Amino acid sequence: MSDVGESEISMKTVYWIIAAFVIGLIITAFAFVLASHNARLNNMPIELRGELIALRFVNSPDCFAYQEEGRVLAGVLDKSKFTLEQLNRCYKTEPETGFRDFNFRLKLASSDRSINTNNYFNVDKLTIRQKVLVKDGEKISSDELLIFVQDKVRR
């Protein structure tokens, strides 16, 4: 084969190496654009998701809602239940991957003490405020439950 022929082949090889890289890049970028478009179409406000998950804290007897004789008083917190152990029974994320889920810090406005779910790292996205009644023994008082919401922490 002549020198001109060999040079043409090597030029073509270089051209195709570059072309393959560029084509691969374009296909990947295209896939990303479509994926983000899809994600935008299904986007759900964090406030809505956070509030719906947080409903359980004040309404479920498996969380902090007060229960007497089988009757659950939604919106009434049982102060004796307001503990970390109870919170872990009520909402616990996967130990390894749960940082990608919603996590919460709960605090009663009248108290300094707060309790956190197992993958809460103080990266709040929003705060939900809920008016509640707190039953502490025989005493019932009005209070506000502050729910600090954390969503998808990056490693």
Place this chain on the structure above:
Amino acid sequence: MNKKAVSIIMMIIEILVVITAGVITIQIANSYASSDIVERSRIANDLELMVNVLVGIPSDAVVEYPEDVSGYVISLTSDKVSVFTKNENLITHTTRRYNLPEGFKAEGFEEGTKRVCLTKRNKVIFLEGCL
């Protein structure tokens, strides 16, 4: 090998590469452009939120999913809801995860059912066809 033969081989390779790239791009575009992916993501999102709402209700309750889901298979377990089509590879299932309180369970499997309901009975959430 003579120059002409090499040139023809290179041309065939070029054509194959262009066709392959075109086919891949069109396949990706088709799969995303079809409303199926969006639809099933929406169904999975909705069901996940419905489960979370049911957990936050102190009593028993029934919620009907307000759309026809007969084109899908829906599986509900204690940690996730999956939406997929029949005979689909596990890796492409649309899945949403949730965290139920201790003692709670979720279960159900519906295939080709037009109307599905989530029913909370005591501490169990069932996915079932609506009556």
